[in-house]
Amino acid sequence: MSSESYPWGHLRRFNSYTEYIRKTFGGRIQKVVVDAGFTCPNRDGTIGVGGCTYCNNDSFNPSYCNPREPLDFQISKGIAFHRVRYRRARQYLVYFQPYSNTYAPLPVLKKLYQEALGYPGVKGIVIGTRPDCVDDALLEYLHELSELYYIQIEYGIESCYDVTLQRINRGHGFAVGEKMIRKTAGLGIKTGAHFIFGLPGETRDMMMHCAGIISELPLDSVKFHQLQIVKGTLMEQEFSDHPENFVQFSLPEYVTFMADFLEQLHPSVVIERFSGEVPPRFLHHSSWGLIRYDEVLRLIEAELERRDTWQGKLTPYT
Numbered sequence: 001m002s003s004e005s006y007p008w009g010h011l012r013r014f015n016s017y018t019e020y021i022r023k024t025f026g027g028r029i030q031k032v033v034v035d036a037g038f039t040c041p042n043r044d045g046t047i048g049v050g051g052c053t054y055c056n057n058d059s060f061n062p063s064y065c066n067p068r069e070p071l072d073f074q075i076s077k078g079i080a081f082h083r084v085r086y087r088r089a090r091q092y093l094v095y096f097q098p099y100s101n102t103y104a105p106l107p108v109l110k111k112l113y114q115e116a117l118g119y120p121g122v123k124g125i126v127i128g129t130r131p132d133c134v135d136d137a138l139l140e141y142l143h144e145l146s147e148l149y150y151i152q153i154e155y156g157i158e159s160c161y162d163v164t165l166q167r168i169n170r171g172h173g174f175a176v177g178e179k180m181i182r183k184t185a186g187l188g189i190k191t192g193a194h195f196i197f198g199l200p201g202e203t204r205d206m207m208m209h210c211a212g213i214i215s216e217l218p219l220d221s222v223k224f225h226q227l228q229i230v231k232g233t234l235m236e237q238e239f240s241d242h243p244e245n246f247v248q249f250s251l252p253e254y255v256t257f258m259a260d261f262l263e264q265l266h267p268s269v270v271i272e273r274f275s276g277e278v279p280p281r282f283l284h285h286s287s288w289g290l291i292r293y294d295e296v297l298r299l300i301e302a303e304l305e306r307r308d309t310w311q312g313k314l315t316p317y318t
Helices: 017-025 071-085 106-117 136-146 162-167 174-186 204-215 234-241 251-263 293-307
Strands: 030-034 092-096 122-129 150-158 190-197 221-226 270-273
Touching (some): 136 174, 174 190, 251 293
16 A cells, blocks of 8 residues: 555554644644543542552643643643644643543533633543443533534543453443443544553453454544553552563564554544653653653654554455
8 A cells, every 4th residue: 555545644654643633623733631620430439439540640630730720720821831832833622631521410511611612722622531421411412512613522441351441440341431432423522532551461462452342443533552550559559569460561562562553453543642651750660761752653653664564454444
């Protein structure tokens, strides 16, 4: 396949989120993270306590986020931050990221979402949440909003295996995630999902098998992260006690794994991220050193180029 004939219509060897956003909005758009002060049902005792065993939300929450500050003030600080870092950014998506951002009564959610959408320069919202924290009334409301704005729900699915989800105290099975992905996409709402590679008990073969499972879901986009052991989490203790239960990818191994995975992933799925970054002060250990995401991405693209391969090459969908 020549680069000019990739089904996503640009020259990169995977369906890039950056290129998708540029095509959708006609230019650069930047996500502004806000912390609206939500929690999760497996933290407050509704379905469990302690949260997911890998989770410490402080490890990925930007410094400009503070749930004690008004939403509009957080947005203004985020925009100011990005205007320094990305001078060309003039359009924004407000990203409700920490915890479960649909875990409140609908009137509360409407007020928050409408406030974000009314801020100058904001073209839409991205809502990070759990599949067991979304109901039909909320989906219908988001469907109405999606006719006027860019609306995306990003579901934390994490694993395709119930045994893993139970082990990490997720509080729901894979079927719950699959059901909500299909229901959300069926209403025309942009639908994303997040998956983690390296969770305890999963082998490389199990993780690779997820490419076929994900390809059968009506997802617009995905984020993939390597497991990072974060200080202060239950998983830190599990890793310390039984490191043999974890697949620990070296950086070269992860690059190879992601290239293999991409070959088996449906070409219509937009890739938002291939890996995650946690500030070093939060990490139990890091076998990758202080490498930034841009370099991980460069290595993956170089591997695709070296192989002369691309997303979906080994699927029946191309």
